[in-house]
Amino acid sequence: MTRNRREHLFVETDGQVYLVQDRGVWRFPRGSEKVPFEVDESGRMDFGDDLVVRAKPRLSYHPEEWFNRDDLFSRSDVDGLVKKAVYMTMPRLVAEAAIVRGHDVLMVKAKRGFSRGYWNLPGGFLDFGEPPDVAVEREVEEEIGADITLEGLLGVYHSGFPGKPTYTMGFVYRARTKDTTFRLKEDEIEAAEWFPVHKGLVLTRNPFVRWGLVDLFRQFDPPPFEVTRHGLLAKGKAWPRGPAVFLDRDGVINRGRPGYVRTPEHFELLEGAPEAIAGLTRAGYRIAIVSNQDAMGWKLIPERQLRRIHEKMIEGLAAAGARVEEIYVCPHHVLADCPCRKPRPGLLLAGARDLNADPAESWMVGDKVSDVAAGKAIGARTVFVGDATRRKRFAKDLRASPPDALAKDVREAAAAILGRS
Numbered sequence: 001m002t003r004n005r006r007e008h009l010f011v012e013t014d015g016q017v018y019l020v021q022d023r024g025v026w027r028f029p030r031g032s033e034k035v036p037f038e039v040d041e042s043g044r045m046d047f048g049d050d051l052v053v054r055a056k057p058r059l060s061y062h063p064e065e066w067f068n069r070d071d072l073f074s075r076s077d078v079d080g081l082v083k084k085a086v087y088m089t090m091p092r093l094v095a096e097a098a099i100v101r102g103h104d105v106l107m108v109k110a111k112r113g114f115s116r117g118y119w120n121l122p123g124g125f126l127d128f129g130e131p132p133d134v135a136v137e138r139e140v141e142e143e144i145g146a147d148i149t150l151e152g153l154l155g156v157y158h159s160g161f162p163g164k165p166t167y168t169m170g171f172v173y174r175a176r177t178k179d180t181t182f183r184l185k186e187d188e189i190e191a192a193e194w195f196p197v198h199k200g201l202v203l204t205r206n207p208f209v210r211w212g213l214v215d216l217f218r219q220f221d222p223p224p225f226e227v228t229r230h231g232l233l234a235k236g237k238a239w240p241r242g243p244a245v246f247l248d249r250d251g252v253i254n255r256g257r258p259g260y261v262r263t264p265e266h267f268e269l270l271e272g273a274p275e276a277i278a279g280l281t282r283a284g285y286r287i288a289i290v291s292n293q294d295a296m297g298w299k300l301i302p303e304r305q306l307r308r309i310h311e312k313m314i315e316g317l318a319a320a321g322a323r324v325e326e327i328y329v330c331p332h333h334v335l336a337d338c339p340c341r342k343p344r345p346g347l348l349l350a351g352a353r354d355l356n357a358d359p360a361e362s363w364m365v366g367d368k369v370s371d372v373a374a375g376k377a378i379g380a381r382t383v384f385v386g387d388a389t390r391r392k393r394f395a396k397d398l399r400a401s402p403p404d405a406l407a408k409d410v411r412e413a414a415a416a417i418l419g420r421s
């Protein structure tokens with residue numbers, strides 16, 4: 001996709017914007033024009049034919065002589081793109097409610113807008129001058145006619161949306177209600193239903209809903225479901241919130257095998273995998289392995305044999321300096337309706353909870369479309385691992401739900417993660 005786009009430089013510091021005069025009009029310098037100071041790029045805004053590159057200047061003083069961003073709008077000698085870009089830098093603000101009943105959360109299906117046909121938490125944009133806690137109560141009343149009591153903020157999240165130069169900040173609250181029947185706003189909401197968190201996560205495409213539901217899941221004590229762990233986690237260790245990499249096992253760390261890896265002798269680390277994972281460990285990522293083990297579901301491997309396989313894996317990885325915090329296993333087969341079998345996000349939810357992983361900073365790496373789907377469900381970034389043949393085989397699914405990166409193997413996946421975090 002090569003397009004000749006005009007590039008513009010939007011230099012701003014402390015509310016002051018640098019513009020150049022061109023035939024009586026003040027505009028951004030073009031990407032090709034020299035500016036009389038050094039700049040550091042801080043972001044890109046896509047306006048179709050115009051690409052606006054945001055940059056911070058390296059200056060030793062406050063540039064009083066530049067334009068104050070708020071004064072630009074009333075001037076007739078300022079280029080329209082400048083006004084548009086300054087306007088678009090202002091964050092959009094939304095507030096949403098995770099209304100909880102037991103371990104379920106109330107979700108609404110949208111009839112219009114970005115989320116049309118998808119499930120969401122009830123909520124919406126803040127009105128002018130309205131605080132988020134007031135906005136969320138008003139929005140819930142308007143959308144579903146419910147009276148809610150807020151039980152605290154789950155988080156404040158920040159995200160761009162595809163094809164838009166703007167960023168949105170989302171305040172997601174935990175709430176409860178005594179109402180059991182809901183009056184749906186006719187032109188906006190198609191349905192309202194209760195879902196367990198792991199189901200809600202796969203029904204939405206809203207990153208705030210995903211991150212909010214992961215943070216809600218952390219609060220449930222005890223958790224809504226248990227998963228199978230190897231048992232590496234240090235009991236009672238309090239992790240600060242931070243980034244994690246969730247790794248699929250077969251085809252990523254070790255060679256996959258027809259008829260399953262059933263004994264330690266079958267287990268063969270892929271070349272370069274331990275070193276690549278060690279690089280992620282050194283960069284500060286908490287490593288968790290998340291693996292569907294159908295072979296256990298079909299009773300082809302006893303649990304003690306799986307443990308021996310995993311001990312061999314841990315040893316092989318540790319020899320290169322790779323540290324695995326925990327191994328999470330789905331021991332069910334393909335027909336089971338468990339919360340943990342990928343593409344369902346149960347293993348990643350358990351890992352995010354154990355390791356206090358921030359999903360917005362975390363990654364999922366796998367060689368199946370179901371790995372990508374599980375990563376997306378918790379709002380993590382994703383890497384699909386596979387050679388050209390494998391990518392071609394899954395091309396249609398990967399187009400429908402693209403990962404953030406494609407990689408030949410876990411070495412390339414680690415490079416993509418380290419290059420983009």
Ligand SMILES: [Mg+2]
Pocket residue numbers: 248249250251252366367368
């Ligand atoms: Mg795999």
